[in-house]
Amino acid sequence: MPSVLKITFETTFETTQENIVLSSNLIYEDQYHDYEMMSDEVDNIAQNAPGIIEVFSIGHSYLGKDLLALKITNESITRQKAKTLVVAHHHGREQITIEMALRFILYLANGFGHDAQITHYVNSLEIYVIPTLNPDALDRVINENDFWLRKNLHPYDNDYDEESDEDPIDDANGDGWISRYDVYDRVDEDSEIYLYSYYEGIDDDGDGEFNEDEIGYVDLNRNYDAGWGGSGSSGDPTDQTYRGRRPFSEPETQAMRDFAEQHRFAMAFSLHSGINATYLPSDDNGYVEPELYDEVFGDFADILPNSFITGGRYEETTESGPIIEANHFGKWSDWMYVERNTPVPVCFEIFHDSRVDDASRYTTILENDTHLIKEWHDIYGYFNPPASKIDLLWMIIRPAFIYLLDMIPQLDVEVVVLPNASPDLHDIRLGVNIGCDAPRISSVDPIFVKTTTGEIIHSWSALDAGALLHDNVTFSLPFDASISPFTLLIGNNYTGFDSIILERSPLTTVTYQTPSNTQSSTEPIPSSGVYPLDSSIILIVSSTGFLVVATIAIIYIRRR
Numbered sequence: 001m002p003s004v005l006k007i008t009f010e011t012t013f014e015t016t017q018e019n020i021v022l023s024s025n026l027i028y029e030d031q032y033h034d035y036e037m038m039s040d041e042v043d044n045i046a047q048n049a050p051g052i053i054e055v056f057s058i059g060h061s062y063l064g065k066d067l068l069a070l071k072i073t074n075e076s077i078t079r080q081k082a083k084t085l086v087v088a089h090h091h092g093r094e095q096i097t098i099e100m101a102l103r104f105i106l107y108l109a110n111g112f113g114h115d116a117q118i119t120h121y122v123n124s125l126e127i128y129v130i131p132t133l134n135p136d137a138l139d140r141v142i143n144e145n146d147f148w149l150r151k152n153l154h155p156y157d158n159d160y161d162e163e164s165d166e167d168p169i170d171d172a173n174g175d176g177w178i179s180r181y182d183v184y185d186r187v188d189e190d191s192e193i194y195l196y197s198y199y200e201g202i203d204d205d206g207d208g209e210f211n212e213d214e215i216g217y218v219d220l221n222r223n224y225d226a227g228w229g230g231s232g233s234s235g236d237p238t239d240q241t242y243r244g245r246r247p248f249s250e251p252e253t254q255a256m257r258d259f260a261e262q263h264r265f266a267m268a269f270s271l272h273s274g275i276n277a278t279y280l281p282s283d284d285n286g287y288v289e290p291e292l293y294d295e296v297f298g299d300f301a302d303i304l305p306n307s308f309i310t311g312g313r314y315e316e317t318t319e320s321g322p323i324i325e326a327n328h329f330g331k332w333s334d335w336m337y338v339e340r341n342t343p344v345p346v347c348f349e350i351f352h353d354s355r356v357d358d359a360s361r362y363t364t365i366l367e368n369d370t371h372l373i374k375e376w377h378d379i380y381g382y383f384n385p386p387a388s389k390i391d392l393l394w395m396i397i398r399p400a401f402i403y404l405l406d407m408i409p410q411l412d413v414e415v416v417v418l419p420n421a422s423p424d425l426h427d428i429r430l431g432v433n434i435g436c437d438a439p440r441i442s443s444v445d446p447i448f449v450k451t452t453t454g455e456i457i458h459s460w461s462a463l464d465a466g467a468l469l470h471d472n473v474t475f476s477l478p479f480d481a482s483i484s485p486f487t488l489l490i491g492n493n494y495t496g497f498d499s500i501i502l503e504r505s506p507l508t509t510v511t512y513q514t515p516s517n518t519q520s521s522t523e524p525i526p527s528s529g530v531y532p533l534d535s536s537i538i539l540i541v542s543s544t545g546f547l548v549v550a551t552i553a554i555i556y557i558r559r560r
């Protein structure tokens, strides 16, 4: 009998030990990574997966750390592919998001060439992963036990004493945790009213105040330029949701912006923790894509544990409709939807341990006639599971990552060359079948036919998910058709482009009929002339001996 692991996150999962895919290829197993360990891990995975992982930097954190990104794709397939993105760790204390990003990378690297489904995704997609957007905060969280730290490490002088960040919260008693103290006004024996909270600390700078100049400045996930300043963010630099002095004031969000502006993503994840939920953009009228999001939420409900529904934002409805996160207020997902036209930018909240909210986790440290003070130090478990459960969490949420890959619209393109093109091939007539291979998301943009120099020579309107387009269309090719092969690109920046290569036949013999010979015969290619091959197909041979137009049988169409 396999031993059965039981773990309680927001709900109880039972799984067998055998089902757990251990992260055996990580250098640092079963532990949280700091920035250097994460970088080592990324380099190691990339080295062990030659030809599919490129590591690069999208910019720098405030303190100058490289914001590493990985491009995962089969590099030997060079066409422009459809793309997706997973960005982890906008918020310092949400370390588990980095661990999930690393395991996603490892899952793709290990599966490529071994698992047909993963190989397909790596062949057909460019998968971008940014393991941390807030590495400065990561190192303080993990090395200083500052498990409350959410924002970036841009210094700020909270108390105007001309020093910045000089009096942060501290683990004063050295027990490994920085506690929060909740102070209540005692109303009577059985009831009290919450007054305020303060944190464990010492007067680091001896100015008589405690914790008056904390470390942490801007909430990176309120700093994007879409609905920036809206309610849901704060203008107070000491608030946990401080939006910054202006949109994109921070180097971390600037880097994300500059990277995202180079790409189009139909769907992407930004990973967070502190709740189990999947958030999608909304405006004053509700969800910005109500029908699509309804389907997506339904899918998540099928592939994620029930705990992701409670407190999350799907299948939970009130009389006035689904519960939704209020509005645009400078979040990554707002900006990705509004400014980058990403139809499904998911704020994916992957972990919360509800046990830490339990009243029993609070210790009463003072109780008298007027006041009650309770200590709480479970902030770590609020956002992160024990290190020994990281692999288990990955197993639980992995289906959502596979779903992401599956959701990215790609095109199935079939093209045949039809008769009646002009002999010089300037005009070419193609029969085109294009399917939008996607369960939910349309092709977003129109489908274009363009040349390799970027000239658009034809377009069709965007294709719905699963839709099939058939068209016979004559193109006037904007180039010298005597050059062969020549390439047409079909698709858009969301779906990627299929290459259709029109190439003169390399055949040196051909089966044809001449008017005087009703029997088909295989002959050397004849000298110039026009020869009917059958009732609907002609073979034209120019004076230079090139076959210049015919059917698919003569002009090869090669998809790349």
Ligand SMILES: [Ca+2]
Pocket: 156, 157, 158, 159, 160, 161, 162, 163, 164, 165, 166, 213
């Ligand atoms: Ca100060």
Ligand SMILES: [Ca+2]
Pocket: 170, 171, 172, 173, 174, 175, 176, 177, 178, 179, 200
């Ligand atoms: Ca402590």
Ligand SMILES: [Ca+2]
Pocket: 159, 161, 166, 167, 205, 207, 209, 212, 213
């Ligand atoms: Ca001070």
Ligand SMILES: [Ca+2]
Pocket: 167, 202, 203, 204, 205, 206, 207, 208, 209, 210, 211, 212
């Ligand atoms: Ca002080």
Ligand SMILES: [Zn+2]
Pocket: 090, 091, 094, 271, 272, 273
């Ligand atoms: Zn977060």
